[in-house]
Amino acid sequence: MPPETISLLDACGVDAGYGTMQVLWGVDLDVRAGETVLLLGANGAGKTTFLKSLVGLIEARHGSIKLGGEDVTRTRSSDRMKRGMTYMSELAVFPDLSIEENIRVGAQALGHADPGARVEELYGLFPVLRDKRRAAASSLSGGQRKMLGIAKALAAEPKLLVMDEPSAGLSPLFVKEVIRILSELRGRGLALLIAEQNIGFLEVATRVFVLEGGRIKFSGTVAEMTDNEALRRAYFGLK
C-alpha cells in the first residue's frame, strides 16, 4: 500500500469545550502517513482546543479519535505519544532548562536510558542549537526557540507531529525558515498536522481543513481551496 493511503490519525465527530461552553462541533479530520495537513482558522476558531483533544490534554465529549486504526479517545496523552503522535504547543520549550535538557525531556517518551545518538542527530539538523547547548532556552531568540521546540518534539521520534501555530510570535523571515524546516521534515517522511492562521503554510500542505466557529467549513486539497471563491476572499483577500 502506498504510504499516503495509510491512515495515521482519524478524528470523527469530535465535540469538546470548557465547562458549559461547547467549542467544537462534530469535527472530522484525518491525516495519512507522510502527509502535511493544514488546519486553518482565525483566532478563537477552536484550533488549539481541537489539537488538545487529539493529543489527550482535554477530553473529547463525543466522537472518536483513532491512531493507526486503534481507538485512543479515552487514553492518556502519554499513550498517544508512545503510539507516535507528538504535540508542539505554541510555547513549546521550558525556558529555565538548557537547550540540551529540553531536547532530552523531549526524548523521554522513547524510554531510552541514553538518548545521546538522537540528540546528536538533531544537532545535525539544527546546528545553532549545538553551539548553544548549555545555554538556557530563555536566552534564545524567538526563532531559535521555535527551532528548539521542533527539535524537542522530534526527539520523541514521532510519526505524526501536531503543531500549534508554529508562526506565532515570529518575524516573517523566521516564518520562512520554519516553513523551510517543515518542508525538509516532510521530505523525510514525517506526517505533520499544523494549526495556523498564516496562509504561508499552504506552501507545505497537501490538504487543508478550515475551521470556523468550531466547525469544519472546508476540507480538500490546496488547489481545491484556492479554487473556492469564498475561501479565496476570506483567506487571500482576493475578489
Ligand code: ATP
Ligand atoms: P487562537 O489562535 O487564539 O489560539 P484557536 O483557534 O486556537 O485560537 P482556541 O484557543 O481553541 O482557538 O479557543 C476557542 C474558544 O475556546 C475561544 O472562545 C476561547 O476563548 C475558548 N477557550 C480556550 N481555552 C479556554 C479555557 N481554558 N477555558 C475556557 N475557554 C477557553
